Amino acid sequence: DAGVIQSPRHEVTEMGQEVTLRCKPISGxxxxxxxxxTMMRGLELLIYFNNNVPIDDSGMPEDRxxxxxxxxxxxxxxxQPSEPRDSAVYFCASSSPRSPTRETQYxxxxxxxxxx
Amino acid sequence: xQQVKQSPQSLxxxxxxxxxxxxxxxxxxxxxxxxxxxxxGKGPALLxxxxxxxxxxxxxxxxxxxxxxxxxxxxxxxxxxxxxSATYFCAASKHSGxxxxxxxxxxxxxxxx
Numbered sequence: 434d435a436g437v438i439q440s441p442r443h444e445v446t447e448m449g450q451e452v453t454l455r456c457k458p459i460s461g462x463x464x465x466x467x468x469x470x471t472m473m474r475g476l477e478l479l480i481y482f483n484n485n486v487p488i489d490d491s492g493m494p495e496d497r498x499x500x501x502x503x504x505x506x507x508x509x510x511x512x513q514p515s516e517p518r519d520s521a522v523y524f525c526a527s528s529s530p531r532s533p534t535r536e537t538q539y540x541x542x543x544x545x546x547x548x549x
Numbered sequence: 550x551q552q553v554k555q556s557p558q559s560l561x562x563x564x565x566x567x568x569x570x571x572x573x574x575x576x577x578x579x580x581x582x583x584x585x586x587x588x589x590g591k592g593p594a595l596l597x598x599x600x601x602x603x604x605x606x607x608x609x610x611x612x613x614x615x616x617x618x619x620x621x622x623x624x625x626x627x628x629x630x631x632x633x634s635a636t637y638f639c640a641a642s643k644h645s646g647x648x649x650x651x652x653x654x655x656x657x658x659x660x661x662x
Contacts, residue, residue, distance in 0.1 A: 437592075464647035476593070476638065476652040483647050524592050530647050536581050538650060540592030 435459075437541035439525050445547045451513040454544045457506055458527030466526040466538060467500055467510050476524070482508065494519075515548045522546070552576055555639050555653025562629055562660055570624045570656045572639035577620070579641035583650070584613065584624050587636045596637070597624070629660045 438457040446452055458465050467479040480490040482502045490500070497516070502508040512519055522545050526538040555572045562568045574582075583598035599606045599613040599622065606613045610627040626633055636657050640650040 466649055475654040476650075478649040478651075481647075481649050489649065526592075528647060536583070536598065536642070537595050540585075540594065542590075542592050 437525055437527055437539055439523075439541035439544050441544060442542060443545045443547075445549065446515055447549050448516055449514040450548075451511065452515045452519075452546060452548075454510040454512075454523050454525075454546070456508045456510070456525030456541060458508070458525070459529075459539055460506070461531075462527035462529040462539075463505065464528045464530065464538075465502060465508050466528075467508070468524045468526065468540075470522040470524060470543070471520075479510070479523075512546075515546075517548045520546055520548050552651045553639060553641050553653045555656060557656060558654065559657040560659070562658070564630060564660055564662045566629050566660070568626050568629055568633075568658055568660070570637055570639070570658075571621065572623065572653050573619075573621045574641050574651075575620065576641070576643070576651075578643045579651075581642045582613070582615065582622050583640050583642075584611075585638045585640060585652075587638065587655075593638060626658075629658075631660050631662055634658055634660050 440455045466481040470476045478492045480500045485502045500510045522543045524543045526540045528538045553574050584596045585593035586596045587593040597608045597611045601617050612625040615622045636655045638655045639653040642648045642650050
């Protein structure tokens, strides 16, 4: 099992540019979560999907952020335009209520974003 | 509003010591309480978890103690080792499976030889 795959691992961009983060959940998992980690605010939920459908996006900071899950094996988080305060580590996690460890969320390695 | 409060922010113990990390929650609808371990440059990984129908759970050197009436839970690490040096997060969620985790702010643990 490859685990949750995220790309890119590191992204450095300039303010105003569009940034797209990608996530491939564990095969068979039907829940996908996007979290953001900063020193000040810790780990916060941005949005999550069940069966490819967005359930709660109340954690998305503002309209500059959008997320999609076009199929069960792929999700994107887009920031347009990016701002320096978006600098953080963005994690994707997946889980499967049907598995024996149904509550366990498996995290990817994260994307470290720096907006200059 | 911070739904899960974690303390201390950092902790230094000698090898073999027993670090204790504490968490308190507010939402009585939470029914799943995991602890995650994170090493630098890595994503959080589940360490151990408990549900409110038990007061203690032990897996290897890691023990969760849970006090439902006080809405508190804690992580104990027995015979701590330098390899346990990491950041530990408590979390909570409602219902089983596919609901988000609410995390504490984390505790940076250093175990010195």
